[in-house]
Amino acid sequence: MARAATTADAFNAVAEPRRREILDVLAGGERTVSELVELLDLAQPHVSRHLRVLREVGAVEVRDAGRQRVYRLQPKALKPIHDWVSGYADLWAERFGLLDGVLDDIREQEKQDGH
Amino acid sequence: MARAATTADAFNAVAEPRRREILDVLAGGERTVSELVELLDLAQPHVSRHLRVLREVGAVEVRDAGRQRVYRLQPKALKPIHDWVSGYADLWAERFGLLDGVLDDIREQEKQDGH
DNA sequence: TCTTTGCATATCCATATGGGTATACGATGA
DNA sequence: TCATCGTATACCCATATGGATATGCAAAGA
Numbered sequence: 001m002a003r004a005a006t007t008a009d010a011f012n013a014v015a016e017p018r019r020r021e022i023l024d025v026l027a028g029g030e031r032t033v034s035e036l037v038e039l040l041d042l043a044q045p046h047v048s049r050h051l052r053v054l055r056e057v058g059a060v061e062v063r064d065a066g067r068q069r070v071y072r073l074q075p076k077a078l079k080p081i082h083d084w085v086s087g088y089a090d091l092w093a094e095r096f097g098l099l100d101g102v103l104d105d106i107r108e109q110e111k112q113d114g115h
Numbered sequence: 116m117a118r119a120a121t122t123a124d125a126f127n128a129v130a131e132p133r134r135r136e137i138l139d140v141l142a143g144g145e146r147t148v149s150e151l152v153e154l155l156d157l158a159q160p161h162v163s164r165h166l167r168v169l170r171e172v173g174a175v176e177v178r179d180a181g182r183q184r185v186y187r188l189q190p191k192a193l194k195p196i197h198d199w200v201s202g203y204a205d206l207w208a209e210r211f212g213l214l215d216g217v218l219d220d221i222r223e224q225e226k227q228d229g230h
Numbered sequence: 231t232c233t234t235t236g237c238a239t240a241t242c243c244a245t246a247t248g249g250g251t252a253t254a255c256g257a258t259g260a
Numbered sequence: 261t262c263a264t265c266g267t268a269t270a271c272c273c274a275t276a277t278g279g280a281t282a283t284g285c286a287a288a289g290a
Contacts, residue, residue, distance in 0.1 A: 164278085
C-alpha cells in the first residue's frame with residue numbers, strides 16, 4: 001500500500017514528475033510514443049507505462065496510426081485537481097487581500113536571511 | 116524509487132487522499148492532533164506521519180500549546196499545483212468556448228449509453 | 231517526584247511503483 | 261512468408277510508503 005486505495009486517480013497520476021512532463025509536451029499537440037521517448041530522454045517502456053497510467057485516469061487518449069500510436073491530451077481529466085486546489089487559492093489570494101501577501105513576502109525574506 | 120526523486124513536493128503530498136482530508140479539515144480552522152485523529156478516524160501515529168509530510172512541503176505549520184500541538188493550514192504551499200493545473204484549465208474552459216463543452220457532454224452521454 | 235496525557239518516532243510488514251532489460255505482438259514492407 | 265519497426269507488456273530489483281503496534285518524550289497534574 002505505497003499509496004492508499006484510490007491509486008488510480010488524477011492526483012496520483014500527476015504526482016509523478018515525468019508524467020507531468022508528458023502532459024506538458026502533449027499540451028503542445030499530439031505526439032507518437034517514439035516522439036515522446038525522444039523528447040523526454042526516457043526509455044520507451046517507461047514512456048509506455050507512464051502513458052498507460054495517464055490513460056487510466058483519462059488524462060490522455062490514443063489513436064492508432066498504422067503501427068504508431070498517437071497520444072493526445074484530455075485536459076478535462078485534471079478538472080478534479082483544479083476544482084480542489086482552487087478552494088485553497090481563494091485562501092491565499094482573495095481572502096486576506098494584498099497586505100497579507102506583502103507580510104508573507106517579508107516573512108519569507110526573513111527566513112531566507114537565516115532567521 | 117516508488118516515486119521519482121522529488122518525493123517531497125506538494126504534488127506528492129496531495130496525492131494521498133488522507134492528506135487531502137487533513138488539509139480540508141484544517142481549511143476550517145486550526146486543529147490539534149487529537150482532534151484530527153477523531154475527525155479522520157485514523158490512528159494517531161498515522162495522522163502524525165501525514166502531518167509530517169505536509170509540514171515538509173510547507174502545507175501546514177505547527178504551534179505548541181502546552182502538551183498539545185496545534186496545526187494550521189498554509190495554503191500557499193499549494194500554489195505550484197494551482198499554477199500548473201491552471202494552464203490546463205484554460206485548455207478545457209476558455210480556449211474552445213461553450214460549444215466544445217456541449218460536444219464533450221454529448222460524447223460523454225454516448226459513452227454512457229454504451230457507445 | 232510519579233503518573234498521565236498528547237504527540238512523535240521507530241520498527242515491522244505488505245505492497246505499489248519506478249527504472250532496467252527482455253520479449254511479445256501487431257502493422258508494414260520486402 | 262519473413263524481417264523490421266513501433267509499442268506494450270512481463271519480469272526483476274530497489275525503494276518509498278501506508279497501516280499497525282510499541283515506545284520515547286515532554287508537559288501538566290497529583
